Amino acid sequence: MSEVAPLISDLAIILIIAGIVTVIFKWLKQPVILGYIVAGIMAGPSVSLVPTVSDPANIKIWADIGVIFLLFAMGLDFSFKKLINVGITAIVATVTIVCGMMFIGYTAGNAMGFSHMSSIFLGGMLSMSSTAIVFKAFNDMGLLQQKFTGIVLGILVIEDLVAVVMMVVLSTLAVGKHFEGKEMLESILKLAAFLIFWSALGIYLIPTLLKKIRRFTSNEILLITSLGLCLGMVMIATKAGFSAALGAFVMGSLLAETVEAEKIVHIVQPVKDLFASIFFVSVGMMIDPAMMWEYAVPIFILTLLVLSGQVLFGSFGVLLSGQPLKIAIQSGFSLTQVGEFAFIIASLGVSLNVTDKYLYPVIVAVSVITTFLTPYMIRLSEPAYRFIDIHMPESLKDYLVHYTSGAMTVKHQGTWHKLIRSMLVSVTLYLVVCVFFITLYFSYVHPLIRKSLPGMEGNLLGFIIIFLVISPFLWAIIMKRNNSTEFRKLWTDNKFNRGPLVSIVLVKILICTIIMMSIITHLFNVALGAGLVVSSIIIAVIYFSKRIKKRSLTIERQFMANFQGTDGNGLSTESDTGSTLGSNIPFKELHLADFTVSPDSIYVGRTLKESSLRTLFQINVISITRGEKRLDIPQGEEHLYPYDKVTVVGTDRQLESFRTSMEQKKVERNGNGTSSQDEMEIGQFPVEGGSPLIGKTIREADISDSIIIGIERSTVNIMNPDPDTIFKENDTVWIVGKRKIIKGLNKD
Template identity: 35%
Template sequence: TLLVVSLGLCFGMAVFSVYCGFSLALGAFVMGSIIAGISYAERIEQVITPVKDLFGAVFFISVGMMVDLHVIEEYISPILILSCVVIVGMIVFGTFGMLITGQPLRIAMESGFSLTQIGEFAFIIASLGMSLGVLNPIIYPIVVAVSVITTFTTPYFIRLADPAYNFVEKHLPRKLHFLINRYTTNATSECETRVLWKTVLKRYLWRILLYSSVIIAIILITLRYLLPWLETIIPSWSRLIADIVALSCMSPFLLALAMPASRKTERERLIAANARFDVPLIVMSLFRMLLSLGFIIYTLSAIHSMRVGWIVGFLIFMLMLIALSGRLRKHMRRIESTFFNNLNERELRRSGRNNNLVSDMHLAYIEVGYGCPFVGDRLIDSNLRQRYGVNVASIQRGSSFIAVPNGTMRIFPGDILGIIGTDEQIQALLPIIEQGNETGGENENRADDIKLTNILLSETSPLIGKTSATSQIRDKYKALLVAIQHSDGTYDHPTGNNLFNPGDILWLVGDPKQLESLK
């Protein structure tokens, strides 16, 4: 059910995105971003991974089948020229762009050298260009060939990043090196007022983007589906009902869009730091109000006429401004806070930032990783309270919930610990407890590293006369003795007192390399 619902949401949002005039990829991306913030994100990722691998394999097989060797041979010159342009251009512009943002020269060059390819998204753009008739169909295999070449060469350019940096640093003029370091230092050391202004502006743009998207979706649904359906049922009242339904659904988001995006204390600090900041804040407020008015006028104009839209829309907007009392603002901020908390439920639950108990104490739910240094320890031995000042309020282990565990309870990978502490304490503890949750790695152990094998004991075996306990097979070779097969065909389960005799066959489970040395 979880797999079907997740795929249904993805496909549904993709289809809805196409109906709204956007691409399939954008709709799927938006739904993926939404699902990534819920509490079931890890479980959904597990059930979706096989489907992702299947479609990924089909995609790359199809891409490989599109590589026409005859086309490559015929257009080898433009393919090589385009590949060189992509590689050199991405290195130059990537490095230059990172330098502008204030990054050091080493990081800038490493970033530029790691961007020397065009990804599979280029295929989507090329396909769209061909479907619209603005690209010649012969361009597509050329794009595929350039993508294959640049993808193949990217690891080598990543390895060349450090030698290239050493060469540039050695031959770079001192004055230019001084200017780059000075610019980097100035760009990274931002003043408090600038950081505050960036925070306010980011919140302002995010609110406009989010609420405008929701309002536009309501308008499209009303005009494309609701109004035509009402006209077939009750033609005389269809427009009035469409007005009421659309404006009712839009009103919470219009009110939230019209309210200030910055807090009162933030505005006071900005104005106190520099009186010039008062003008941008006023302009931002006017823009939000005009945007809200524009949505209302457009909706009424599309349903009725331009004259009705301007007159009624302006009257509704004035009433909405009058209704923005202090009590209503407080209520709308509460609704907005609930909306964003639901949107970021998973991260808030993990960090505990929105789960205040008293004062600055938070309750966070953190999953124990396989690399956590406390794995296997009892709570009393982990010294979490003495080291980090936090308390363990609960342990979720599978379907079992342990409330207020005692000091003898052990910590295992996969446990979800209910940690109580300040925000600073929890943020410091998060990377320690979650160690090993990331996947990948060259030295990662796999299930296929363990296998079952058998060893025949000869007359000269040093194990002859020993027992399963005194042979120390588990300690020396990290192997588990499963059964002992005697020469007469009978089996014994090891109890620690079984003597090994010539001709016995030992059935062992362990690492193949260790078992080979045991043989």
């Protein structure tokens, strides 16, 4: 008899324990995430009261998959457009938090007698909040539509990017015992190039691909395709030296720009829930209650530092970026936990043998405790804000109102500033794409060509291939923004502007010439002078070529259509009203949020006028997205249908009331649930002598909520009878309807 593999038996143990514990926590009205951690402690090797896992290494594998799917789901919910909308706030807050927590962690480590290197690593660990835990807590608490959650998720995403750079810096510091500025700069540039290239390529390719194959895809195929793309980007990210979580988030963000985003979220949800639960259970399994007692004092001190430091620096950073005090406090209280990147940084220190051995279990314990407290800290933010608002001096309150209102106002920017900024963005984007394509060509394609076609012929073929690929992007580098409103205004306003403007264009031409010259000299081994001449001629051809111009504009048009969520015909597939209206809303408490109408919502089939959303909740419906089309500013006669995405504007309180109402099901409104008597089934009933149906047509009988699919008679069987068919004595009628209706007909 074969035995069950440890991987399966361990998975069975943790899921059974997690199921029992989370039911208890749900009954106690506690966050489910806390139940997972308690289940992990119970299933871990440190507790012998219940069966424990035999090989914790297997659970680590499941947990890694859980982190991937959590970040993938977060990317699906938090697209690039949303990240751009909170970009400045997230950057300012992240810099404030990381710098402040690094200082606190290093100081506390030295004060508690940790080694110099352990103190540096400790600062890095304490500065990283948990994307997975916060996202799960927001989801469980129904807060994802509130204004501050978008800012918090933006901060967490940028913290994850900072963590990647931090690991490179800490590795360099651990090996060389000093900072290597060159290594740090290279890692930052490499990360930026990776994100720009794959984001641009993904936005161009993936939505287009899904549109073309949409009619061939079922839920099963879409699920497999989505998970395959997610894991494919994970492999690309890890090959490039970045984290798997970063790759999963990037792919989720790319799929969020597609017409299938809502469906992908729906079908991926069960997979994400399974592996996410295993991840949180694995966090609990890392904790040893005995170890917590042994290092109780450092754990207690570090826990207090995380809670107070994240609240202080998080709130201050968000406030500094120009957000209102309430949003700042809610954001700061949401970041009070040590994240999964802290485990990675701690493991890095252990593998390099530069940190104290007890640092890893201590930071895991702090992470578990702060994870426990995360939902309660989020709930505490409201009363904390009310307390501060009541006791704050009026002069300081007026100053903060003036500061945040001024910071959120769009300031006038000089024409030169706008032109330089737009040119810098476009040149950087296309330059990164060109460099990546050239790198990929010389790393993978060129060796294959040289192997099968050596000599000049192979080099010439290779040059043609790389030229065809990058020429549209070189044209864009040279020409983009040369005919913009700002460029023309500066050119006509003052003749002294023309020299700098021409110089800018020449610099862009020079950049393209250098790129082309590097390719030519590498392939054909010519002198720099000859390479410069040939490159200049080729760039001139690119400049004047109408075909290359057309290809470049086509690529850009498709990219922008995918990024903006349109289907190429001007029909939006993604609610982009946040970018067009968000900065013009006059009331600082208002913000936009998206809600999906579930099939059993009480609003299904109702018109907006019948739903009275504005009267009941004081919200305004901005748009309704249905499939590939979006209806902006819908009228009162517009109906709501299942899976419609409704974009509304309101305050956090108004949106929360609307969300609660949206989740109310039709059966709840009628005061009863779905019972076995309401289920649909196929049944039959006889038309006996004396039945009131004899002599009546099917239409006259008016048997409600059912369909007559057949009639058996002694001489003939009638399938799908006509509504004018007359019932006769001794007929046997086959019907599809609710069970209680069929039982009633049989009694009659």
